[in-house]
Amino acid sequence: MVHLSGEEKGAVTALWGKVNQEEVGGEALGRLLVVYPWTQRFFDSFGDLSSASAVMGNAKVKAHGKKVLNSFSDGLKNLDNLKGAFAKLSELHCDKLHVDPENFKLLGNVLVVVLARTFGKEFTPPVQSAFQKVAAGVATALAHKYH
Numbered sequence: 104m105v106h107l108s109g110e111e112k113g114a115v116t117a118l119w120g121k122v123n124q125e126e127v128g129g130e131a132l133g134r135l136l137v138v139y140p141w142t143q144r145f146f147d148s149f150g151d152l153s154s155a156s157a158v159m160g161n162a163k164v165k166a167h168g169k170k171v172l173n174s175f176s177d178g179l180k181n182l183d184n185l186k187g188a189f190a191k192l193s194e195l196h197c198d199k200l201h202v203d204p205e206n207f208k209l210l211g212n213v214l215v216v217v218l219a220r221t222f223g224k225e226f227t228p229p230v231q232s233a234f235q236k237v238a239a240g241v242a243t244a245l246a247h248k249y250h
Contacts, residue, residue, distance in 0.1 A: 105182045105240035111233035112182070118222065118230060119179055127221060128168030131214045133159040135206075138213065142206055171210070178241050186244045197246075204246035211238030 107115065136143050137155045146152065149163040158164055197204075215234050219226045 105236050107182065107233055107236060111229070111236070114230045115179065115233045115237060118218070118225070118234075119176065121222070122172070122218070124172040124176065125165065125169040127214070127217055128170070128172035129165030130159070130168070131210065131217045132168035132171060133161070133164050134217065135210050135213045136164065139206075139209055142209070145206075172214075175214070175241060178244070179237065182237070182240070186247050204242070207242035207245045208239070211235075211242050214238060 136146065136152060136158045143152050143158075146164070146167075149161055149167075151157040151161065152164075215231060215238060218234060219231065222230075
C-alpha cells in the first residue's frame with residue numbers, strides 16, 4: 104500500500120497519462136542493464152548486450168521494458184493493494200527467475216530518472232516525491248514473496 108495524498112495521486116495520474124510506455128520502458132530497462140550490468144544475467148536470451156549502444160538499441164530490451172511499464176501501469180490502478188496486484192509477478196520473479204529483489208528498487212529509481220529526463224521541468228520535486236513513493240511501493244510488492 105502506498106500512502107499518497109489526493110494531490111500526489113492526481114500528479115502521478117496526470118503525468119502517467121502522458122508517458123509513452125514503449126519509449127520510457129525501453130529506456131528505463133536499458134539504463135538498468137547498462138548502469139547495473141550484473142542485472143544482465145537475467146536476460147541471456149536477449150542477444151547482444153555487450154555495450155551501452157547494443158543494450159539501448161536491443162529490440163527485446165525495448166519490448167520487455169514496455170511490458171514492465173504495462174505492469175507498473177496496472178499497479179497505479181491498485182495503489183491500495185499493490186501486494187495483491189503484483190502477487191503473481193512476485194512469485195514468478197522469486198520462485199522461477201530468482202531475481203534479486205534489490206533490482207526492483209534499482210529499476211524504480213532508474214524509472215524516476217527517465218521520467219525526469221523525459222518531462223523536464225514538468226517533473227517537479229513534488230511529482231518526483233510521489234513517483235518515488237510509488238516506485239518504492241511497487242518494489243516492496245514485487246519483493247513480497249521473498250519474505
